[in-house]
Amino acid sequence: MEITALTDFSSAAIEQAFAEVLADAQASIAAPSFDAEAFRLEWLGRKQGRLKALSDAWLKTAPVEAKKLIGQRFNALKEQIETALENAGSLNAKASAATLDISLPGSAQSLGAEHPLIKTMAEIVDVFKRMGYSLRLGPEVENDFNNFESLNFPPNHPARDTQDTLVLADQEKRPLRERLLMRTHTSPVQIRSMLSEEPPLQLVIPGKVHRNEAADATHSPIFHQVEGLCVGPKVTFSDLKGTLDHAMKALFGSSVKTRFFPSFFPFTEPSADVQISCIFCGGKGCRKCKHSGWIELLGCGMVDPNVFEAVNQRRIELGREPAYDPAKISGFAFGMGVDRITMMKYGISDIGLLYSGDTRFLAQFA
């Protein structure tokens, strides 16, 4: 900014100089390109504003007798400019109020809908709540102990490989059990619950899980599970069968049948996969069930005594009673994929649609 030096310090000349500055400011405020914030910065900026620069320059060269008047005029000028700026603000507001045409159709804000995954997850949780289960949640960022070690995954189990597990950066310096990762299943919440609570437990645990998998029509690196844990004296495999049979009937209809196949999970022994009779053909065989009449839906089993031992060990380290003596306490656990159940329920053929955020898809569930 160019500053014209004051050379004539008569009152008339000073008045004239200030009038010119004010006119200049008013012209900028009236200009079509006026921007209040930019103006404020340019004129009133405390360090580099125009008024500051002018006052520095003019006061410096002024003879002592003129300094008082120039100082007063600067104060007055600042107020005049601020008032002009305020008026400009309220004028703008009036101008935009004048362009509001209330006869135009309004922009409708459509009501949101529950996401189909959340809806299904809530339905599953509800079935177990009605059987006396309590809700528990855990964090998606988990440590290796809760996600793997305590669940009886041996140190070199393939599931621990970074091929499947998304690990957080810069964890190498920490002891293995403390390293952070994105939980690969909801089972670590079994551990968290047993560490902080005493048996008996009947818990239902919904949540989001992560695996380092390439996305395709049936796989997504993020998906959802509902986990269950029932622990107490004399909990048996027939309790597990009865509970899951009831839950499947409550979810898919009372005519649905269940069957259990031997399977393997490191943290349950024995383990089983549960199939339900095909909800599309009633078990006769169709394309959906690959003509077998059955659909595989969840994994389950009796809590492995090694899991109780790991929990006891950790509870002792944390200064708590062991509380989960495998000689006195038994339990079952199960886990199901919410995405697959949702896709089956609504006839969705691509899991990616559940994560696309496409309102044309989501609006169908409103």
Ligand code: PHE
């Ligand atoms: N956590 C297992 C999985 O993600 C599922 C499961 C849970 C199996 C509980 C048995 C008992 O594959």
